[in-house]
Amino acid sequence: MDFAHLVHAGGLVSRLRSVLREPLLHFLVLGGLLFLIFQLRGGASGPGGTRIAITPGLVEHLASGFARTWQRPPTDQELKGLIDDHIKEEIATREATAMGLDRDDAIIRRRLRQKLEFLVEDAVDQAPPTDAELQAWLDAHPGAFRREAPVPVGHRQQLHRRALQQGAVAPQAVVNAEVAGVPGPGGLGGRLQTAP
Numbered sequence: 001m002d003f004a005h006l007v008h009a010g011g012l013v014s015r016l017r018s019v020l021r022e023p024l025l026h027f028l029v030l031g032g033l034l035f036l037i038f039q040l041r042g043g044a045s046g047p048g049g050t051r052i053a054i055t056p057g058l059v060e061h062l063a064s065g066f067a068r069t070w071q072r073p074p075t076d077q078e079l080k081g082l083i084d085d086h087i088k089e090e091i092a093t094r095e096a097t098a099m100g101l102d103r104d105d106a107i108i109r110r111r112l113r114q115k116l117e118f119l120v121e122d123a124v125d126q127a128p129p130t131d132a133e134l135q136a137w138l139d140a141h142p143g144a145f146r147r148e149a150p151v152p153v154g155h156r157q158q159l160h161r162r163a164l165q166q167g168a169v170a171p172q173a174v175v176n177a178e179v180a181g182v183p184g185p186g187g188l189g190g191r192l193q194t195a196p
Helices: 004-020 023-040 056-070 076-098 106-124 131-140 153-165 171-180
Strands: none
Touching: 056 076
16 A cells, blocks of 8 residues: 555645645735725726716715806706716816826916915905904913913922922922822922922
8 A cells, every 4th residue: 555645645735734824825815805896896986096986965066066157956957967077077187187188288287376376365365363353362262371380490399308208209200290280298289388
């Protein structure tokens, strides 16, 4: 009876088990599954994708733009036309961007500059607040500008000595807690006493 083929098969099984335990194999299998799921769900939507998402928010935005222009809401047929036009515009924009037509174009650069200047001018055109408005805001938010009085070095030294006398393991921590207003073993309860 020849057992050589069984020994060879046993070695193959042990090699297969060691390969199946490899984290790299797990990573590659999971990555492949994620890629497959992503492709089955329709791929990416956006400038680099093939999907164009028409969300309820976009439909509402298109309808409100129509209503501002024509002073009435769009009919169902007009809304369908707006959506179709948006899809055609998105396709054309993606194709033009993919072809690089947006680069080194003076008209596009000028339009982007105009949009930026419009946004900046809008922010700058806002009048600065008056003194009365500033005072009202300060009165409504006094804690935002309150600063604690600095603690003189003599007080810190006094607190440090007292903490040491009372056997504090970390006297600086006691001093910091006292200065911050946290009651501690110093007995001051956060209220500093002046030295005599």
